[in-house]
Amino acid sequence: MILNINEIKELIPHRDPFLFVDTCEIVVPGAHGKSQKIFSNNEYFFKGHFPNNPIVPGVIIVEAMAQTAGIVVSYKLKEFKEKSVLFMSVNKAKFRKPILPNEMVSFEVKFMNSVRDVYKFEGNCYKENIKVSEAEFSAMITYK
Numbered sequence: 086m087i088l089n090i091n092e093i094k095e096l097i098p099h100r101d102p103f104l105f106v107d108t109c110e111i112v113v114p115g116a117h118g119k120s121q122k123i124f125s126n127n128e129y130f131f132k133g134h135f136p137n138n139p140i141v142p143g144v145i146i147v148e149a150m151a152q153t154a155g156i157v158v159s160y161k162l163k164e165f166k167e168k169s170v171l172f173m174s175v176n177k178a179k180f181r182k183p184i185l186p187n188e189m190v191s192f193e194v195k196f197m198n199s200v201r202d203v204y205k206f207e208g209n210c211y212k213e214n215i216k217v218s219e220a221e222f223s224a225m226i227t228y229k
Contacts, residue, residue, distance in 0.1 A: 106156065195207050
């Protein structure tokens with residue numbers, strides 16, 4: 086199942102300028118997903134990171150991986166309308182190559198484990214099928 090931006094917005098609360106996923110493929114609901122993003126040269130963070138040499142900040146890359154995981158988990162739990170996904174931790178983050186404006190990147194996340202409402206995922210970021218970043222992260226799902 087491939088979700089478009091409007092379907093993604095039904096699952097997570099993120100909006101411009103802090104939504105970093107354009108499409109998301111749910112490979113296994115709650116456990117595995119792939120998303121894509123083109124960071125246009127008009128992104129707000131390029132003005133300061135860095136003038137005359139714009140690159141996507143590492144924290145934005147990790148956030149995009151976490152948003153992908155949030156979409157994957159929220160898709161499985163879509164019957165619960167009043168929920169929030171709260172970022173808790175980042176570990177083992179590595180950044181191998183920069184992502185420049187107008188480059189297509191893909192993010193792949195895989196479920197590692199969960200304890201109660203805390204989910205742990207591993208994520209990878211690819212550019213032209215070459216891994217450029219990776220991280221492990223966890224988030225808590227809260228229900229209202």
